[in-house]
Amino acid sequence: xxxxxxxxxxxxxxxxxxxxxxxxxxxxxxxxxxxxxxxxxxxxxxxxxxxxxxxxxxxxxxxxxxxxxxxxxxxxxxxxxxxxxxxxxxxxxxxxxxxxxxxxxxxxxxxxxxxxxxxxxxxxxxxxxxxxxxxxxxxxxxxxxxxxxxxxx
Numbered sequence: 768x769x770x771x772x773x774x775x776x777x778x779x780x781x782x783x784x785x786x787x788x789x790x791x792x793x794x795x796x797x798x799x800x801x802x803x804x805x806x807x808x809x810x811x812x813x814x815x816x817x818x819x820x821x822x823x824x825x826x827x828x829x830x831x832x833x834x835x836x837x838x839x840x841x842x843x844x845x846x847x848x849x850x851x852x853x854x855x856x857x858x859x860x861x862x863x864x865x866x867x868x869x870x871x872x873x874x875x876x877x878x879x880x881x882x883x884x885x886x887x888x889x890x891x892x893x894x895x896x897x898x899x900x901x902x903x904x905x906x907x908x909x910x911x912x913x914x915x916x917x918x919x920x
Contacts, residue, residue: 768796771804771878773899774811774888774913784913788818788886791911792826795884800828804878807833807850808871811888811896816853833857836874837867875899879906890914 795801803819806812816831823829833854835846850857865873872895879885885903889896889912903910 768799768801768884769804769882770795770801770884770886771882772806772812772815772886773875773879773896773903774809774815775891775894775896776809776811778809778811778814778888780810780814780817784814784888785818787913788815789822791884791886792818792822792829796822796826796829798826798828800830802830802832804832804834804882805854806871806875806878807835807846814888815886820853830855834874834878835859836862836865836870838863871895872898876902879903879908882908884908885910887912888914 803815805816805819807816819829819831823831831854833850833856835857838859860874860877862870862873862877875895876899879899879902885900885908887896887900887910889900891897900910900912
């Protein structure tokens with residue numbers, strides 16, 4: 768199973784949202800093998816990584832994967848060395864032709880296409896998280912939006 772995440776960068780973590788995330792992990796993953804595709808930007812991505820790391824402690828079949836939007840040498844020097852400490856693996860999707868300005872949105876679409884489930888925190892009808900969640904809807908992905916306690920937006 769592959770799970771990916773999208774949420775607002777100004778997300779504010781709360782213990783009840785953490786419990787909802789763990790409940791989703793238990794119901795969807797349990798003790799089976801799962802890959803968590805993480806973007807690594809903003810507060811919601813940090814929250815998702817933290818929850819994934821915590822869940823992995825008791826469920827070693829979970830793999831935390833950072834999906835990088837860039838391959839430039841400067842990006843690797845400034846970001847990937849640190850991310851190697853946080854994630855089990857770093858991958859670069861097939862988005863070589865994406866203009867750098869749109870690399871993150873191309874990467875987000877790639878993650879959605881690979882995912883079996885999208886866990887979101889989307890309250891506003893604007894921004895990258897909203898666009899990614901709408902894309903997931905168009906791709907008929909299962910979505911659990913922590914912002915409104917439903918499986919849809």
